[in-house]
Amino acid sequence: MSTQRVDKSWQQKGLKEYSTEALLGTLGHYGIAVGEDDFRKLAESAFPLGIAQQWRPKWKGTGPFKDFMVAAAVELWSRWLPDRVAPMEMADTLANLMQQLSFLLGGRQDAAVDAAFEKMNAVRAKMPLDEKGAPQERFMREALAPFTEKQAEIFDSLAEALASSGQVAHAEAFADLEEFLLPDRRGISKAIVRAAKGELQPATEDMVKLTEDTERSPIARLLAVDGLIHIKAHGQAAAAARTLLAAAEQGGDLHLALDLVPRLEHVYKAQNDRESLMELMGIAERLEAAHDKIHPGHRRHRHG
Structure with missing residues (x-):
């Protein structure tokens, strides 16, 4: 087991600057002996938060290290499985997109909406899908877990707000993303955007068909x-x-x-x-x- 350790300031600095050996040494010190092969095996059936949950019964960390295993699982995933998008990466990318769109609605000229959509689409292309082509439920559950009720409200209302303010292209793009992430909303988000654009009758007809x-x-x-x-x-x-x-x-x-x-x-x-x-x-x-x-x-x- 590595003798290198992460110090208490990791909560402020994050884990990026620490070596992998320091991450593993700290995990081992608090009860989790793990190597890359072990981690990859766990990653066959779980994402970072799920891996951390499997570690929890053996975890002895307290104080500043109480939740270290979660952050370590996320960081090790990014180092050892860089080609596989992690739920947290999707959540952060989505949160940034929502923030930039909110900036746009607030009148900020420097809102980096196009770049945020580009990054979101890149993450979307790598997300694990089920047999129906929808995001894996386990992945989405973990990705959306950190979202607050306020963030959920913004997510739900954003496409309509964009359409109402005349940002139709962005509204349609976000509605498409919303329906991809939450397939039960397929057709509904886009219909609400149509209604917000003033196409109330066709939007109503669209949703009636969905109910049938x-x-x-x-x-x-x-x-x-x-x-x-x-x-x-x-x-x-x-x-x-x-x-x-x-x-x-x-x-x-x-x-x-x-x-x-x-x-x-x-x-x-x-x-x-x-x-x-x-x-x-x-x-x-x-x-x-x-x-x-x-x-x-x-x-x-x-x-x-």
């Missing part, structure tokens, strides 16, 4: 209903939600059916449709009773 597409997952169809609600296409949203709710109840997917209840409630209140609201209350009670029968003791939030 039985090839999509239930959550993807539910998100399309949310999209219709977002652009205030309340009539179409209500019709789509009712159709989905009936199919979900008939198919025994009570959780999906119950998830549709508050959406219909929102729409009916927006339409001031008291009759439909009263009918919905009865449907909700029926669904809750069926759910409670199957899952006794598992109480869901009641809507009314």
Whole structure:
């Protein structure tokens, strides 16, 4: 085991300037004896945070070294597997793109948007994909883990905000990226951009088709209903939600059916449709009773 060590100032300086021997020596000192071959073996089925999780039971680091194993796993990945994009690299690249686009929306002339998109596209091209061509779920889970709720809100609203401000090309590019990273949003983000550009009717038609597409997952169809609600296409949203709710109840997917209840409630209140609201209350009670029968003791939030 290497006798070289990382000092306590690593938290301020990062790990770039330390030798690999120092990283390994520090890992070994606190309970993790690992070499390049061992690390590559772990990397066959895990990404850096997952590797660190496997090390955690043996980790003895405290104080400044409590979380060293996580940073070390990320740094060793970049040194030993430079051709494989790490989730943290994707997260940092995406965060930078979002920041530059936010600068642009804020009127900053020096926003480096083109360079940020170029870097994001380079990372995107190297991301591990599943059999459907979508980013691996495990990769995305680790990549998005550091994102705050505020960052998630910015991510969700950025394409629409760009389109509303006239930055259409950037809006469409970001919507394309959003749908790649989160496939359940396929078609929805681009439709919202269309609506923000003033193409409300075709955008509405696009999202209605998405709610009707039985090839999509239930959550993807539910998100399309949310999209219709977002652009205030309340009539179409209500019709789509009712159709989905009936199919979900008939198919025994009570959780999906119950998830549709508050959406219909929102729409009916927006339409001031008291009759439909009263009918919905009865449907909700029926669904809750069926759910409670199957899952006794598992109480869901009641809507009314």
